[in-house]
Amino acid sequence: xxxxxxxxxxxxxxxxxxxxxxIGYGSQGHAHALNLxxxxxxxxxxxxxxxxxxxxAEAAGLQVKTVSEAAAWGDIVMMLINDEAQAxxxxxxxxxHMTEGKALxxxxxxxxxxxxxxxxxxVDVFMAAPKGPGHTxxxxxxxxxxxxxxxxxxxxxxxxxxxxxxAYIAGIGGSRAGVMETTFHDETExxxxxxxxxxxxxxxxxxxxxxxxxxxxxxxxxxAYFECIHEMKLIIDLINKGGVAAMNYSISDTAEFGxxxxxxxxxxxxxxxxxxxxxxxxxxxxxxxxxxxxxNKNGRTFFNSKRAQLKKHQMEIVGEDLRKNMIWGxxxxxxxxxx
Numbered sequence: 001x002x003x004x005x006x007x008x009x010x011x012x013x014x015x016x017x018x019x020x021x022x023i024g025y026g027s028q029g030h031a032h033a034l035n036l037x038x039x040x041x042x043x044x045x046x047x048x049x050x051x052x053x054x055x056x057a058e059a060a061g062l063q064v065k066t067v068s069e070a071a072a073w074g075d076i077v078m079m080l081i082n083d084e085a086q087a088x089x090x091x092x093x094x095x096x097h098m099t100e101g102k103a104l105x106x107x108x109x110x111x112x113x114x115x116x117x118x119x120x121x122x123v124d125v126f127m128a129a130p131k132g133p134g135h136t137x138x139x140x141x142x143x144x145x146x147x148x149x150x151x152x153x154x155x156x157x158x159x160x161x162x163x164x165x166x167a168y169i170a171g172i173g174g175s176r177a178g179v180m181e182t183t184f185h186d187e188t189e190x191x192x193x194x195x196x197x198x199x200x201x202x203x204x205x206x207x208x209x210x211x212x213x214x215x216x217x218x219x220x221x222x223x224a225y226f227e228c229i230h231e232m233k234l235i236i237d238l239i240n241k242g243g244v245a246a247m248n249y250s251i252s253d254t255a256e257f258g259x260x261x262x263x264x265x266x267x268x269x270x271x272x273x274x275x276x277x278x279x280x281x282x283x284x285x286x287x288x289x290x291x292x293x294x295x296n297k298n299g300r301t302f303f304n305s306k307r308a309q310l311k312k313h314q315m316e317i318v319g320e321d322l323r324k325n326m327i328w329g330x331x332x333x334x335x336x337x338x339x
Contacts, residue, residue, distance in 0.1 A: 003181040005151065005166055010175040012039060014160065014167035021046050021074025023067055023089070024081035025053040027134035028107050032080060032172050033062055035141045039171040046070025046077075071097040076168065078105040078128070079117075084296040087116035098123050100157070103164055108191065109184035112154055114289040125155035126165035127184060130174055141173035149174030154184045192283045197276045206266075207232060211315040221318045229315060230322075 022033040023046040036043045045057045046067040057064045071077050071094040079086050079094075090111075098104060100122030107129045111117040119125050130137045132147040140147055149169045153161045169179050195201065210228035215221050238247040248256045282288045295303055310316060 005169075005175065005179040005181070007170065007175045010166040010170035010179070011163065012167050012170045014163045015041050015076075015171060018042070018075040018164075019044070019073055020076045020078065020168075021065075021070035022078050022080055023070065023094070024079070025051075025057045026080070028130070028137065029053075029080040029134070030057070030060070031130075031134040031137035031141070032078060032107075033057070034060060034138060035172040036168075037062060038141070039173075041171050044070050044073060046074075067093040068097070074102070076103040076105055076164070078107070078168075079111075080107055083108060083110045084292065086111045090117045095120075103158075103161065105165070105168065106184075109152070109154075109188035110192075110289070112184045113188035114286060114293075116293070119155060121155075122157050123155065124157050124161035124164060125153070126161050126168075127152040127154070127182075127187060128165055128168045128172065128174070129187060130172065137172060137174075140177075144176075146173035146176030148177040149179045150182045150187055151179050152182050152184050152187060189280070189283050192288065193276075193280050196283075196288075197279050203232070208313070208315060215314065221314060222322060225315060225318045225322060229319060 019042045020036055021044055022029050022036075025033065025045050025047060029045065033043050033045050044063045044065050045053075046065055046069070047054050047057070049066055054064050065073060067089060077094060077098070079090070081089060094104075098120055100120075103124035103126060104117075104119050105125075106112060106127050109127060112119075112125065127150060129150040129152075130147045131149065132140075137147050149172075151162070151165050151169060153165060156162070158164075166175070166179065169175055207229045211221075211224045214224035214228065235247060235251075238250050242249075248259070279288075295301075
């Protein structure tokens, strides 16, 4: 069973006298920087020159430096820019300043797992990964709560990497909710697998197929959107609160019966698992990482074409119109991961 840590296990004092450089000020970056600042830590934000986030971070009361300056200044350097940008930024602006005794931190293990970043032997390497978007990390902290986090140590050069990592998580509020111990290897592979097969790839394709089947059968697109897309959040909220059994308790017996007789027809259990195993294999042996790294080096042609196709899909057009005209919709202030 995975080891868990809570506030009593996380001593913020391990950050005393340490300067923390947050690289990036997007979704996670702004939350980490502000939460640490409010926890009494000495923080700066590292951004590229000319970043649109520079003035925003300064307006929030944070000191801002270039990435290179921040890396030279910080005792702990937390990488919170997009995965695909990290290796280039690290090698150019951060690596020259990773001197013995410092710590290099991540919120996702991709670049360590696939050796896009290879830290020197004399630095601590740890992960502090909130399991929630940045705006939730910030809002729950302000409310006196926190978002559950993962902690992992890849390299313990100082002998205090775990204490420092747990102190960092306490500083962003994660210890208030609970901290689960993992490894860079396991976090990376399970995170990629969950995104691709269930949370993003699986769910989006399932919703899209349901929408298309109803529309092609002659039903109004708005009805199809409500039934196959909008209500997904309602179901997931119930599962988050009490598991699948609690969701089944809350829905009608008709819906639950349909779950049992039709779910396996749509997603054949053993066939789906076999295909998921193939996806997992690509993640484990580096095939997926190689494709993503190559995609970024080659101008993102496939990625951008798929994004453009999705934007033109009827379910996206119908959904946008519905959200504008409903009291539950219209919020376009999406939290992104860019810096």
